[in-house]
Amino acid sequence: MTTFAELHHGPAPLLLPNAWDHASARALAADGFPAIGTTSLGLAAAVGLPDGASATRDETLRLALALGSGPYLLSVDAEGGYSDDPDEVAEFARELVAVGAAGINLEDGLGSPALHAEKIAAVKAAAPGLFVNARTDTYWLGGAELDTRDRLDAYQRAGADAVFVPGLTEPRAIADLVKHLDLPLNILYSPAGPTVPRLADLGVRRVSLGSLLYRRALGAALETMTEIRQGRTPGGAVPSYGEVDALSRRGDAAHSDVTHSDTP
Template identity: 75%
Template sequence: MTQRTFADLHHADEPLLLPNAWDHASATALAAQGFRAIGTTSLAVAAAVGLPDGAAATREQTLLLALTLGSEPFRLSVDAEGGFSDDPDAVAEFARELHAVGAVGINLEDGLGAVDRHAAKIAAVRAAVPGLFVNARTDTHWLGDGEGTIRRLDAYRQAGAHGVFVPGLTDAREIAALVGHLGDVPLNVLYSPTGPSVPRLADLGVRRISLGSLLYRRALGAAVETATDIRAGRAPGGPAPTYEGIQALSRAAGGAGDATASSG
């Protein structure tokens, strides 16, 4: 059987559930659980170096993460904010760099900026890197009241977007209506613990479900909770991978590590 491409995964029998990683260990640990593709999360990339998310400040860090992950056997889609430039040619060049290191998808957000400008970025990426899956995100629900969603998505798919992403969209009737409007263009939504479940989203016709920064935020929350529990004299709860388990995720597994090989 021919291996499915990343694009094929958006048209399979079940939606593509895309967990978003922030480093090599998180990505490979998720892939080991059988996830068919891994995304990155721009919030974590920015937070790790003390920079703001969505401010076009992490082009170098995003490319470095793609370089780290792109040679792994899983399919990699990169959250590239708005492409780190208002110049469509510069965005296309960044997309070329991502594809060259192994990325198969790119997520480009409009941040409620000019529709024509975002459409031009999409068209430039499609022309420069035909093999890269372009997921076009609109922030009408995340940063606004949902007004203009269809107009923006129509412009982006006409520019060549393979799929469209509407984070913040959780109303089942709105999701179903948008799926019907888009036809064969796959709709991506952001999973929300207070929104429809994954099976319900599948029933509504959603083709891609992203976890965004949720895993990173929960990991950070668990780390802080563990530290404060220990300080308070409580034994920390919840699962934790072993030192050896984390070492096994590394391409350089088998190194000396620290002297105790236990405390990390």
């Protein structure tokens, strides 16, 4: 089986969709994606908690437990590791490995790069096989673009397996960063930014979707209700009740479309 690290060195960039529950992960895997990430925003919104506030540690671990045995490689968005104590972040990483995760995404939130490097080193010491994608928020949060290379250099030295710069969309800056790095560069896909083939030409090795699929799903729900309210038939793909029911099951339990009703 291809390892998660090997997917970052294939003929094309790893296109990583991000799921927020069991059904979305299984649907994406069934569509041929060999690896699935989680979205911290999608998870937080689904359970009514704030994103980026270290409030969803337990929920993230429960989601990893639900997804870690799936037919795909799993990378978990763990915000900043849910602690400023590197040992506690390392313990969370060990728990992720125990439930089947292949990777972890750790963001610096424009905090101390030295502390973030300590977290990365602690995770690699505690869980050497866990693929660490070290994210810097210099472009995402703005105001510190000139600090990007210094931060990424520190994260490389700490043992990161890849680095992630969400918010970076300018092609020349991407290409320059690829040349500077010794590790795979992960870019967050933006509908307003370069296409996936263009990112591949620039040397990007991983393209993440972040919360885009979750936000699109919410948008589709609202559009559907608007169409219905205005007397029109909504368009778009709609999986059947049976298809979704099958995706929601953690095994291959037999079921039938005709034995269930989707009436609330």
